[in-house]
Amino acid sequence: MPTLLRVDSSPLYGASVSRQLTETFEATWKATHPGGQVIVRDLTATVMWPITAEWVGAAFTPEDQRNAEQVELLKLSDSLIAELEKADEFVFGVPMHNFGVPASLKLWIDQVVRVGKTFSYGEGGPKGLLAGKKATFLIATGGVYDAGTAMASLNFVEPYLRSVFGFIGVTDTTFLTAGGTAALRYGKDRATFLQPHLEAVQLHAQSA
Template sequence: MPTLLHLDSSPAGDRSVSRALTAEFVKNWQAANPGGTVITRDLTTTPLTALNGEWIGAAFTPEDKRSAEQKATLALSDTLTAELFSADEYVFGIPMHNFSVPGTFKLWIDQIARAGVTFAYVDGKPQGLLKGKKAHFLIATGGEYGPGTAAESFNFTEPYLRTLFFFLGVTDTSFQTAGGAAALNYGADRAEFLAPQLKAIQSKFATA
């Protein structure tokens, strides 16, 4: 049976737009895949830390030569990469923070982008090792950064994610952005704002 990795990174809790989108995606995915497995990962409650010298040294030590301390250092990274390999499909909830991904998501990326694990160099050329996976990115932005908008060039979120996951071997990707979410902080109706976004997610499964 298929497996979905559901990952959230917004610190906004119940007010989060990206979490509302991933919840809708998971609900529809489960209906379309009865018996499928969902792996849930909340980065705001995952003990992520910045990479340090010990981590880098452990990662570049051959697995069969790692000390107990090095294995412990890489334990979380091993768990996170195992989730990526065990899932057939991913759905990521990502709010734009300062024109890019949240700090928690970047810390997660640093833990899973590992030479010899999720990518390798073959004859001097990079090769992604996450083959045959499908990734859905559900993004919330406070302003409008879509094609043709005045702030389009400020959007580093989608280009970064597309580039990174392509490097890791994930070429089947889709992006949906709920732009203008800052209006919810100034009295805009949440249900009205979310309605077209939820409908777009439902449509993915209606035509699947």
Template sequence: MPTLLVLNSSPFVETSVSRGLTSEYVESWKTANPSGTVVFRDLTASSLKTIDAAWVGAAYTSKDARTAEQKEALATSETLLAELRAADEYVLGVPMHNFSVPAVLKLWIDQIARVNETFSYADGSPKGLLAGKKATFLVASGGAYDAGTVMASYNFVEPYLRTVFGFLGVTDTNFLSAGGASALMYGKIDRATFLQPHFETIRSQFVTA
């Protein structure tokens, strides 16, 4: 049975565009995978901390040599890594914050990007250890930052996430963007109307010939 890991990183709930997109993705995925398992991780409620010297020291200490304190320092990271390994597919709701990813998503990445866990240098070159996984990124932004737009060069979300996940071995990636969400804030369009075409795009990903 396939497993989908859902990661949300918006500080908003009911009004969040990215959470609306992940909810639609989950429903479509469940329809296509009726026997599958869905695991949710709300990064805004996960109390993730910045990594410090103790964390780094623990991560670079062999497992059988770690002290109780070092194991505790890595406890959250171990939990997040277990979720990653158990899932066959990931879907991430990503609101653009200051042209990049939300701070909580960066904290999560720092917790799971670990040598000999999600990547290695066994042969002297970096090798991703999460090969065979698939990731879909549902990106919401106030403005339009897609390729070909005036503000395209300001988009650091897609290149960053593509690079990080590719480094970890996840090369089967798909980005769906919902730009122009600021129109919702100014009452220029209602939420249902704005989301509808993006919902249709998500549903189309599950249509089989």
């Protein structure tokens, strides 16, 4: 039975463009995969803290040597990684915040990019341990940062996510961006703006 992990990081909920895109992806994916399972992780509703020296110490302590406090420190990380391991495919809703990813998504990344769990070190250097999975990133940006535009150099979302997920072995990635969402604050019709983006998401989800 195929499993999809849906991860949302926008704090805007009903007003969020990226959440509307992931909702559409999920609905289309379900229709295409009868009996498939969906795991939903809402990062805005997940309490996460920046990693600490104690967390790092726990992560580098062999599992059979961790004390109760270290086990507790890694509990959330273990749960988030288990979701990644269980899923065959991921879809992420990512609004651009200050040219990068939201703080909640960065905190999540710090919890799941973990030696011995999602990557390892060997004689040939680091090796991603989540190979064979694929990820779709549905990005919403206030401005337009497409390649070739004046603002393209300020888009740190796609290169960062491509690098991070490639590092943990997820190289089958697709990026779909709804650029120019700021126009919605100045009267542009939401349905008209979203229509081509929703259609692109549906088309991709059908083939995913």
